[in-house]
Each structure stands twice: as C-alpha cells, then as structure tokens.
Amino acid sequence: MKDPLSELIEFLRIPSVSANPENAGDVARAAEWLAERLRRAGFTVEVAPTAGHPIVYAERLAGGDRPTVLIYGHYDVQPPEPLELWETPPFEPTIKDGKIYARGASDDKGQLFAHVAAAAELAGETPVNLKFVIEGEEEVGSPNLVAFVEENRERLRADAVLISDSPMFAPGLPTLTYGLRGLTYMEVRLRGLGRDVHSGAYGGAVPNAAHAAAWLISRLKDEMGWVRIPGFYDDVEPLSPQEREMWRRLPFDEDEYRREVGAGDTSGEPGYTILERRWARPTFDVNGIGSGYQGEGSKTVIPATAFFKFSMRLVPNQDPDKIADLTESYLRRILPAGYQMEVVRYHGGYPVLVPTDSPPMQAAAAALSQAWGRETVFTREGGSIPIVHDFMRVLGAPVVLMGFGLESDNLHAPNEKLDLINFEKGIEASKNFMRLLPEYLEGGQ
Structure with missing residues (x-):
C-alpha cells in the first residue's frame, strides 16, 4: 500500500x-x-x-x-x-x-x-x-x-x-x-434605454443605467458599513460577552491581516473588532459590476444597461429567503423613475x-x-x-x-x-x- x-x-x-x-x-x-x-x-x-x-x-x-x-x-x-x-x-x-x-x-x-x-x-x-x-x-x-x-x-x-x-x-x-455565516446571493439588472446613445446628443435628457446602479448601491450600504435595507438586522443574534472575550484572547495581528490582503486600512461597522465583523455580523458586498464602454481609450456613450451582483453573509437567526424578500422589496421601492429592473436570486444558505x-x-x-x-x-x-x-x-x-x-x-x-x-x-x-x-x-x- x-x-x-x-x-x-x-x-x-x-x-x-x-x-x-x-x-x-x-x-x-x-x-x-x-x-x-x-x-x-x-x-x-x-x-x-x-x-x-x-x-x-x-x-x-x-x-x-x-x-x-x-x-x-x-x-x-x-x-x-x-x-x-x-x-x-x-x-x-x-x-x-x-x-x-x-x-x-x-x-x-x-x-x-x-x-x-x-x-x-x-x-x-x-x-x-x-x-x-x-x-x-x-x-x-x-x-x-x-x-x-x-x-x-x-x-x-x-x-x-x-x-x-x-x-x-x-x-x-x-x-x-x-x-x-449563511448566504444570500443576488443580481440586479437595469435597463434605461433601448440602446447605448451619444452622450453629447442625449446627455442630460435620458436615463443613464450606470448612474442608477451606482445610486442603488449607495442606498444599500452606507460609508460606515451599515446595511440600509429595512429589517435587515431585526433577527440578528447578538454576541455574548463570553464569546467576545474568548475571541479577544486569540492570537490575531491586525497589521499582519492588512498586509496579507494588501489593504491600507480595515473597514466595517463601528464598535466591533475585525474578528467580530468577520464571524458574527451580517454583511452586504458588491461582487461584480458592469456597464458601458470597457475598452481602451474613450467612447462617449450613455449606457443602456447595467448590472451588479452582491452577496449578503448572514448570522444566526437570519433567514436567507426573508433577507432576499426584504432586499428586493426595498430595491423596487427606491428604483428611480425611467428604469426597468430585473432582480435575480441565486443560491443561498442558512x-x-x-x-x-x-x-x-x-x-x-x-x-x-x-x-x-x-x-x-x-x-x-x-x-x-x-x-x-x-x-x-x-x-x-x-x-x-x-x-x-x-x-x-x-x-x-x-x-x-x-x-x-x-x-x-x-x-x-x-x-x-x-x-x-x-x-x-x-x-x-
């Protein structure tokens, strides 16, 4: 053998x-x-x-x-x-x-x-x-x-x-x-025009799908890391003092963590350590985004379509289907006028x-x-x-x-x-x- x-x-x-x-x-x-x-x-x-x-x-x-x-x-x-x-x-x-x-x-x-x-x-x-x-x-x-x-x-x-x-x-x-952590993974697809159009001839008068995507993303999560979807945190189970103390004793080096991923600084919800944010707090993260001209040099167009994909990591007591429902409902409520939106739900887990x-x-x-x-x-x-x-x-x-x-x-x-x-x-x-x-x-x- x-x-x-x-x-x-x-x-x-x-x-x-x-x-x-x-x-x-x-x-x-x-x-x-x-x-x-x-x-x-x-x-x-x-x-x-x-x-x-x-x-x-x-x-x-x-x-x-x-x-x-x-x-x-x-x-x-x-x-x-x-x-x-x-x-x-x-x-x-x-x-x-x-x-x-x-x-x-x-x-x-x-x-x-x-x-x-x-x-x-x-x-x-x-x-x-x-x-x-x-x-x-x-x-x-x-x-x-x-x-x-x-x-x-x-x-x-x-x-x-x-x-x-x-x-x-x-x-x-x-x-x-x-x-x-659990998972809810979704995609938003936006359309504002039937085709890409010239930004000089049409700029300021027609919808721009790239602007709409950026605006929606900014409404889903704020600059401090707080997810803005109503009801998102309702079922989150808080960390116990015993767990926080147990994790505090682990050999974790924040500077080494930043160096390993090449980050100038860390980010996330105030009041929580890096380990607490990674292990016991829910998240919203854009995983992919696309719209408009992607080639070399310039092309002055207003993009007709845009998309972004995002994942939400969930913590105990959060239900991935409920979170998906809350997210889609919120997106439809805040969608600017003039756009068609398709919300795609991919895989999830508890x-x-x-x-x-x-x-x-x-x-x-x-x-x-x-x-x-x-x-x-x-x-x-x-x-x-x-x-x-x-x-x-x-x-x-x-x-x-x-x-x-x-x-x-x-x-x-x-x-x-x-x-x-x-x-x-x-x-x-x-x-x-x-x-x-x-x-x-x-x-x-």
Missing part, C-alpha cells in the same frame, strides 16, 4: 473541475479513484449517479453497538485560472518548503483524504461505524446533494457528522469551528451555530489537542457551507467542523497549498477522534 502523501499526489493530479463541462470525465475519474481507495480500506462503496456529477457513498460497519461517524467532503475543485499566476502547474503537485502546491490541495482533497487515510490505517480496528458521503459538485453549489441526503436519511444516520473544509486559526493551533459542549465536539477537541500537543481553540468562520445546516436538519446529528487548512492556503486562487504537517496531523487527529468518540458519547469524559 502506498503512503498517504503519494496517494494524495495521485488524487491531486486529477483535474476534477466541476464547473467546466470539458472536465466531466476527469470528475468521474476522481470519483472512481476515491471509490477504489475506500474499497481497499474495507468499505462497501457505491458511486451514485446524479443529474450532475456522482456522489461517492461508502460504509464500513463495526457493529450495531458502536457509534457511527459520517464524514462529508468533496472531490471537485475550482477552475485553476488564471494559469499564468501559478508558480507550478496546478495539476502537477509540487512539494516545496514543507507544503504541497496544487489545485485542491486544501479545498478539499487534502483535508478529505486525511480522513480516508485515517480510515485505512484503522482498518484493523473497529472503534466506530464509518460512513463517507463525498460529492463532486460543492464548487458549483451542491445542486444534487440535499436530495441525496433526504432520500437516504436512514442509511446516513449517524451520531456525529465530521467535516474538514475549514481553516485552523493559525499555524500549529488546533481549531474547531462552531459557527458559519447560518449555523453548533453547540461546543456536545460530546462529539468535546471528543474532537481532545483529538486535536492530542495530535498537536496544544489546547484546541473554538472559532467561527465568515464563510458558508450550506450543507452543514441540511445535515443538522435532515439527520439531526451534531456536526463537527475540524479544519486542517489555513487562511493563507490560497483557496480558489493560484498557488493553492496545504502544509504537510497539517496533513499528517490531520490523519492523526482523525484517528484520535474515531477512538475517543465512544468514550465521550458514553459519558466517560
């Missing part, structure tokens, strides 16, 4: 880009590659077809008296473009300075495969029943996963759901994530808050601490993993978010990487969790 790193390198070589139809064969090949590795580890495996890319389901049952762990991950990856910014080819894994560079190294092949390797190494032991659900469409919004979970809820029953698709707070600092005192979370904290030799910290995460809410809703099982990556891993960007020590410790922590969970569930800790 090959060592885990050699197998990870094989896995990373497969360009399983779910968003690109030209890579459909590669996505299917990645699913079969995983299925074969799990079969070798003693699992019964099904590669379940969907309307899109297949879902790999695997189980290795130790017995009815053993607790069950369901492990979720995804084998698809983001497109590698822009290719010219990669220092090494994205699908030729390269080890340099204790890190492995490749698309999917951290998101999510490396983190997922730590659990596959741990399960293989525990093949001679039977501490828990193990199940895997591994999808190939996470990077395109998981359009078929929820239906699979709902249709297979009895087969997927578990005492804990283990997911590794999140970062550690700092290098060498074992971390459990207990909160995720925020998640996981109890930190559940037996699976406490077992995971002990497992990480044993692997790293340091006390585990608890953090929230600013991003969204919509399936976490669905696992909790459909299966009623506690979710454990045990991340092995880092914020600096360049997820979705060129030169994605994973520290090899995190991969090795991830395998160790996964094995620890499987061994410790029965004790914690029985109340032994």
Whole structure:
C-alpha cells in the first residue's frame, strides 16, 4: 500500500473541475479513484449517479453497538485560472518548503483524504461505524446533494457528522469551528434605454443605467458599513460577552491581516473588532459590476444597461429567503423613475451555530489537542457551507467542523497549498477522534 502523501499526489493530479463541462470525465475519474481507495480500506462503496456529477457513498460497519461517524467532503475543485499566476502547474503537485502546491490541495482533497487515510490505517480496528458521503459538485453549489441526503436519511444516520473544509486559526493551533455565516446571493439588472446613445446628443435628457446602479448601491450600504435595507438586522443574534472575550484572547495581528490582503486600512461597522465583523455580523458586498464602454481609450456613450451582483453573509437567526424578500422589496421601492429592473436570486444558505459542549465536539477537541500537543481553540468562520445546516436538519446529528487548512492556503486562487504537517496531523487527529468518540458519547469524559 502506498503512503498517504503519494496517494494524495495521485488524487491531486486529477483535474476534477466541476464547473467546466470539458472536465466531466476527469470528475468521474476522481470519483472512481476515491471509490477504489475506500474499497481497499474495507468499505462497501457505491458511486451514485446524479443529474450532475456522482456522489461517492461508502460504509464500513463495526457493529450495531458502536457509534457511527459520517464524514462529508468533496472531490471537485475550482477552475485553476488564471494559469499564468501559478508558480507550478496546478495539476502537477509540487512539494516545496514543507507544503504541497496544487489545485485542491486544501479545498478539499487534502483535508478529505486525511480522513480516508485515517480510515485505512484503522482498518484493523473497529472503534466506530464509518460512513463517507463525498460529492463532486460543492464548487458549483451542491445542486444534487440535499436530495441525496433526504432520500437516504436512514442509511446516513449517524451520531456525529465530521467535516474538514475549514481553516485552523493559525499555524500549529488546533481549531474547531462552531459557527458559519449563511448566504444570500443576488443580481440586479437595469435597463434605461433601448440602446447605448451619444452622450453629447442625449446627455442630460435620458436615463443613464450606470448612474442608477451606482445610486442603488449607495442606498444599500452606507460609508460606515451599515446595511440600509429595512429589517435587515431585526433577527440578528447578538454576541455574548463570553464569546467576545474568548475571541479577544486569540492570537490575531491586525497589521499582519492588512498586509496579507494588501489593504491600507480595515473597514466595517463601528464598535466591533475585525474578528467580530468577520464571524458574527451580517454583511452586504458588491461582487461584480458592469456597464458601458470597457475598452481602451474613450467612447462617449450613455449606457443602456447595467448590472451588479452582491452577496449578503448572514448570522444566526437570519433567514436567507426573508433577507432576499426584504432586499428586493426595498430595491423596487427606491428604483428611480425611467428604469426597468430585473432582480435575480441565486443560491443561498442558512447560518449555523453548533453547540461546543456536545460530546462529539468535546471528543474532537481532545483529538486535536492530542495530535498537536496544544489546547484546541473554538472559532467561527465568515464563510458558508450550506450543507452543514441540511445535515443538522435532515439527520439531526451534531456536526463537527475540524479544519486542517489555513487562511493563507490560497483557496480558489493560484498557488493553492496545504502544509504537510497539517496533513499528517490531520490523519492523526482523525484517528484520535474515531477512538475517543465512544468514550465521550458514553459519558466517560
């Protein structure tokens, strides 16, 4: 049997880009590659077809008296473009300075495969029943996963759901994530004219779609970072003093944070720290905007159309559909005269808050601490993993978010990487969790 790193390198070589139809064969090949590795580890495996890319389901049952762990991950990856910014080819894994560079190294092949390797190494032991659900469409919004979970809820029953698709707070600092922000993603399309017209002949007399887009954006969020949509904050759950103090003790360097992203200064709601803004406050951010002439030099036209896309990150108690309704209603109320507007709703997801005192979370904290030799910290995460809410809703099982990556891993960007020590410790922590969970569930800790 090959060592885990050699197998990870094989896995990373497969360009399983779910968003690109030209890579459909590669996505299917990645699913079969995983299925074969799990079969070798003693699992019964099904590669379940969907309307899109297949879902790999695997189980290795130790017995009815053993607790069950369901492990979720995804084998698809983001497109590698822009290719010219990669220092090494994205699908030729390269080890340099204790890190492995490749698309999917951290998101999510490396983190997922730590659990596959741990399960293989525990093949001679039977501490828990193990199940895997591994999808190939996470990077395109998981359009078929929820239906699979709902249709297979009895087969997927578990005492804990283990997911590794999140970062550690700092290098060498074992971390459990207990909160995720939700998401509402929308687009506004505006039309003021039947066609672009000359700015001299028509300027001052006809609607300008670019002006309308800019004006609407300015009415959605003010200069201090406060979202101006009526009712937006009505259901926001406030931070507890205990959480604020716990986060204050984390090793966070604001100057380093600014340097990392190339920001001259930070911004956001007054009265909140950067971590509080990132993890526990809702947001509105324009993600894309377009209108008018975009080429070299000048072209004196008044644009007929404009668009802007925006995401709103949500916190506990906020409902993504309600927020979308409030936003669309407000936009239609403030739309200037003379414009047609189309509001498009894309994907969304509910925020998640996981109890930190559940037996699976406490077992995971002990497992990480044993692997790293340091006390585990608890953090929230600013991003969204919509399936976490669905696992909790459909299966009623506690979710454990045990991340092995880092914020600096360049997820979705060129030169994605994973520290090899995190991969090795991830395998160790996964094995620890499987061994410790029965004790914690029985109340032994």
